[in-house]
Amino acid sequence: xxxxxxxxxxxxxxxxxxxxxxxxxISGHRSVSWYQQTPGQGLxxxxxxxxxxxxxxxxxxxxxxxxxxxxxxxxxxVSTLELGDSALYLCASSPGTxxxxxxxxGPGTRLTVL
Amino acid sequence: GESxxxxxxxxxxxxxxxxxxxxxxxxxxxxxxxxxKQESGKGPQFxxxxxxxxxxxxxxxxxxxxxxxxxxxxxxxxxxxPGDSAVYFCAEKWGLQNFNKFYFGSGTKLxxxx
Numbered sequence: 001x002x003x004x005x006x007x008x009x010x011x012x013x014x015x016x017x018x019x020x021x022x023x024x025x026i027s028g029h030r031s032v033s034w035y036q037q038t039p040g041q042g043l044x045x046x047x048x049x050x051x052x053x054x055x056x057x058x059x060x061x062x063x064x065x066x067x068x069x070x071x072x073x074x075x076x077x078v079s080t081l082e083l084g085d086s087a088l089y090l091c092a093s094s095p096g097t098x099x100x101x102x103x104x105x106g107p108g109t110r111l112t113v114l
Numbered sequence: 115g116e117s118x119x120x121x122x123x124x125x126x127x128x129x130x131x132x133x134x135x136x137x138x139x140x141x142x143x144x145x146x147x148x149x150x151k152q153e154s155g156k157g158p159q160f161x162x163x164x165x166x167x168x169x170x171x172x173x174x175x176x177x178x179x180x181x182x183x184x185x186x187x188x189x190x191x192x193x194x195x196p197g198d199s200a201v202y203f204c205a206e207k208w209g210l211q212n213f214n215k216f217y218f219g220s221g222t223k224l225x226x227x228x
Contacts, residue, residue: 035218043158043203044218045216048213048214055213056212056215058215090158092157096213101213101216103160105158105159106157107157
């Protein structure tokens with residue numbers, strides 16, 4: 001099976017812009033979780049989508065949003081970018097059913113905000 | 115490669131020795147734990163998991179120990195190899211309602227000397 005893919009791998013934006021990141025999960029996986037990784041805060045949970053519905057959310061401002069499509073692909077969007085949004089954004093896919101919590105991570109998207 | 119942490123605790127071991135990486139988790143109600151390995155420029159890779167109704171689980175060259183009394187998790191790597199050099203994270207979750215919402219530790223950098 002192909003692994004989790006994320007596009008783009010690298011992105012440079014300026015403050016105030018918005019950005020959309022994409023994640024394609026492993027075939028058959030219905031859950032996609034997003035994490036932000038920074039040197040200062042480590043890995044922090046953003047949100048999780050399952051069957052096109054957000055079923056969990058972390059403590060991030062409303063500028064961070066996401067969605068999931070019927071093929072389980074997911075996108076996250078960050079509006080009105082701030083310098084502090086510079087981070088590695090990771091997505092993890094899992095089957096999503098009860099007892100199946102092992103997450104498989106993609107390589108991440110490195111976002112730099114100037 | 116990308117830096118995943120500026121001030122991570124570092125464990126340096128000689129190739130062939132055993133490594134023990136420790137993690138203090140935060141919530142006494144946590145019922146599921148995962149150890150991940152992250153190499154520079156890559157997303158976290160699943161190593162081993164354990165449920166709270168167990169205190170030990172073994173994989174290939176790795177063993178996870180769980181001590182719920184002191185909220186402590188450890189990862190033991192036997193016969194450490196240069197390819198084991200990476201940052202290691204423990205992750206915890208609790209509650210059925212949290213589905214795949216994981217909380218990650220700050221990580222430990224393992225440096226294997228040939």
